[in-house]
Amino acid sequence: MSVFSEVALAAPVAVFKLSQDFNNDQFPNKVNLGVGAYRTDEGKPWVLPVVKKVEKVIVHDDSLNHEYLPILGLPEFRSSASKIALGEDSPAIQEKRVGAVQCLGGTGALKMGAEFLRRFYNGNNNTKTPVYVSSPTWENHNAVFANAGFDDVRPYKYWDAANRGLDLAGFLGDLESCPAHSIFVLHACAHNPTGTDPTQEQWQLIAEVMMRRQLFVFFDSAYQGFASGNLDKDAWAVRYFVSMGFEMFCAQSFSKNFGLYNERVGNLTIVARDADNLKRVLSQMEKIVRTTWSNPPSQGARIVAVTLTSPELFSEWKDNVKTMADRVLLMRAQLKAKLQALGTAGTWDHITEQIGMFSFTGLNPKQVEYMVKERHIYLMASGRINMCGLTSKNIDYVAESIHETVTNVQ
Amino acid sequence: MATQVVISLCLPMFTPRQEVPRKDFCPPLRKTQTPGRLTWQGEVLGVQTPGFTAAVRLGAELLRNWYDHCAAWCGPVYLSSPCDDSLAGIFQAAGIQDIREYYYWDDQQRGVCLDKLLEDLEKAPERSVVVLSASAHYPTGADLSHNQWAVITELIMRRRLFPFLLLPPQALCYGNVERAAWPVHYCASQGMELLCAQSFSHCFGLYGEAVGHLLCVLKQNSLLLSVQSQAATIVKSLWAQPSAGGANIVATVLSNPAHVVEWKEEVKHIVERCMLIRELLRERLRLLGAPGCWDRLTQQSGLYCNTGLNEDQVEFLSQRRHVYLLPSGCLNVSAINGRNLDYIAESIHRALTTSL
Numbered sequence: 001m002s003v004f005s006e007v008a009l010a011a012p013v014a015v016f017k018l019s020q021d022f023n024n025d026q027f028p029n030k031v032n033l034g035v036g037a038y039r040t041d042e043g044k045p046w047v048l049p050v051v052k053k054v055e056k057v058i059v060h061d062d063s064l065n066h067e068y069l070p071i072l073g074l075p076e077f078r079s080s081a082s083k084i085a086l087g088e089d090s091p092a093i094q095e096k097r098v099g100a101v102q103c104l105g106g107t108g109a110l111k112m113g114a115e116f117l118r119r120f121y122n123g124n125n126n127t128k129t130p131v132y133v134s135s136p137t138w139e140n141h142n143a144v145f146a147n148a149g150f151d152d153v154r155p156y157k158y159w160d161a162a163n164r165g166l167d168l169a170g171f172l173g174d175l176e177s178c179p180a181h182s183i184f185v186l187h188a189c190a191h192n193p194t195g196t197d198p199t200q201e202q203w204q205l206i207a208e209v210m211m212r213r214q215l216f217v218f219f220d221s222a223y224q225g226f227a228s229g230n231l232d233k234d235a236w237a238v239r240y241f242v243s244m245g246f247e248m249f250c251a252q253s254f255s256k257n258f259g260l261y262n263e264r265v266g267n268l269t270i271v272a273r274d275a276d277n278l279k280r281v282l283s284q285m286e287k288i289v290r291t292t293w294s295n296p297p298s299q300g301a302r303i304v305a306v307t308l309t310s311p312e313l314f315s316e317w318k319d320n321v322k323t324m325a326d327r328v329l330l331m332r333a334q335l336k337a338k339l340q341a342l343g344t345a346g347t348w349d350h351i352t353e354q355i356g357m358f359s360f361t362g363l364n365p366k367q368v369e370y371m372v373k374e375r376h377i378y379l380m381a382s383g384r385i386n387m388c389g390l391t392s393k394n395i396d397y398v399a400e401s402i403h404e405t406v407t408n409v410q
Numbered sequence: 411m412a413t414q415v416v417i418s419l420c421l422p423m424f425t426p427r428q429e430v431p432r433k434d435f436c437p438p439l440r441k442t443q444t445p446g447r448l449t450w451q452g453e454v455l456g457v458q459t460p461g462f463t464a465a466v467r468l469g470a471e472l473l474r475n476w477y478d479h480c481a482a483w484c485g486p487v488y489l490s491s492p493c494d495d496s497l498a499g500i501f502q503a504a505g506i507q508d509i510r511e512y513y514y515w516d517d518q519q520r521g522v523c524l525d526k527l528l529e530d531l532e533k534a535p536e537r538s539v540v541v542l543s544a545s546a547h548y549p550t551g552a553d554l555s556h557n558q559w560a561v562i563t564e565l566i567m568r569r570r571l572f573p574f575l576l577l578p579p580q581a582l583c584y585g586n587v588e589r590a591a592w593p594v595h596y597c598a599s600q601g602m603e604l605l606c607a608q609s610f611s612h613c614f615g616l617y618g619e620a621v622g623h624l625l626c627v628l629k630q631n632s633l634l635l636s637v638q639s640q641a642a643t644i645v646k647s648l649w650a651q652p653s654a655g656g657a658n659i660v661a662t663v664l665s666n667p668a669h670v671v672e673w674k675e676e677v678k679h680i681v682e683r684c685m686l687i688r689e690l691l692r693e694r695l696r697l698l699g700a701p702g703c704w705d706r707l708t709q710q711s712g713l714y715c716n717t718g719l720n721e722d723q724v725e726f727l728s729q730r731r732h733v734y735l736l737p738s739g740c741l742n743v744s745a746i747n748g749r750n751l752d753y754i755a756e757s758i759h760r761a762l763t764t765s766l
Binding site: 001002003004005006007008009010011012013065066067068069103104105106107108111115140143144146147148262263264287288290291292293294295296297298299300 | 646
């Protein structure tokens, strides 16, 4: 009799199950609009040219070795990554109150931030402190915070399905009425899954309430540069909050904007009140890291650090990022145009108003099922599509399919 | 693929059954009958992790969530005395607070004291988890013999304890990959369920690339998918996926026979250098007339060695001779070389003969 005989079969992760179903599908014109990774117009993954170049430089550099990195990670990665988020000339950085922890991807950064907050944020036991995540949000947010020991992970109003936009009143209402010291997970840009971000004015309103009610700001920044094609523009919200004087965390991922998905390159940027606070926070972070992965992997971080610290490579990287962002913008424009040309019922402005990799199409579960089963187009049950899955070869088929679905299925 | 070839390092009689889409999970393996080899009935699951600590952490989380699920198991976990001082923290971070010790290293005997070890494990509550080093025990370098393993595993089975084996520097003891994994092999052949945390830091020199692996041996084929799915759920909330770089290197080497030959040669080179240093150090100490018997230097193997120096002597070495050892008196043999051997031997001699 096994000691594991009571182990229940866990539900598969939806997005991976979708990819699996797609892979098993024999239909020749099948389209995968589910996965959250960039694809070229040929429908293939794209190793950024600057990454390929830097990998070769690293491999031929005999002065490098595979010794353990410090617990908090590669120093030049941590500082250059934080600069990308906060800006080269950020006053907070100049005041030496910004630190960082190299983590295993954006997930690892969220995990470290969550573990720290649970232990130290408001007193030394925050298991009951509410953590608010947007409704909807990236489906792993809940699990990361719950597993870090937070009992109370709740949604805050965000997506207005009726109007296909931000429910600002609901969001602000939740900020006003939440318990004191609540933690809020904010998407820095290119909200996943809705693609709908607050405007600058709306961010200002959000910040005002959060400052007044002393709520904790935890940014999740997975798409910087990828959303608009411009790094600074995509970092506006994060930098605004820093300029307002918040102490905050920002979990950064370099999976998408460097295409380094499987190298797990993440950074938890910490903005503290002063250098002394920062020092103590980092010392506790070390202890948390030590019992999770001990030292982070160096390969991906080194690629990012070398790129960000060389003016030519940095410039080349920005071009690569813009290439990806531009292709997404093109697909958005074309999809909307085609749907309008087909006379598909409903308004499709949200396709170009939304930003980043994802779009919340507004298709309901029955319509999604029709798309998958009848048209072999794979998307999430929420109606979320990955714009990167669209190519010049499949966009007509997808547009026609959406048209047919909306017409025949209610 | 990475995890598939890694499992064959531990349990060589397995052959893969099928491909699965996710690279970081091993396809369920089937045992094959090899005449004269150990055979057994279980199934094997492998999970690639970002390093050894992460493998231990995943194992700890899996146990805390699923071991003896109905009884809401929460420990105790037994660690050897001494052990890697980060281990307790890892289990605690996973939510298991009840960490205890079992007797392992005996200062008098300058080795493992089996009797006291058995005594401690005999008293362990049923369902305790026992963390055992499969080879190259850190920090003492003192390993269990095959006979000792047989006795210990018999106790573990009789007392219904659960073994969690550690295999950090595989092959660095004897230069022989299979020999280092023998305890894993043996436990599996006895029909035991077990977890085993592996690292490729030392045997591939890939310290900074975080290449680890958690092996899970189960009794029932039917549980493989459930346990795998729960491990995936846990991984998702820790680091989502492991890092690919280092694992790709390991997988590429291990799945190519020519590379494997080259790798084993390079590992042998490391091992032989360590053995040579041990011999030379022992000889120097003997020539200096350093008190005590230094045979243990060559009886132990691998990277680490317990010199037997006490805290005062260790402090003397660091303060007065600028030679830094771990407080336990353990040192990394590979840090000794042609240029510093004499100075180190002389320093140890002085530490032992100066009245402190």
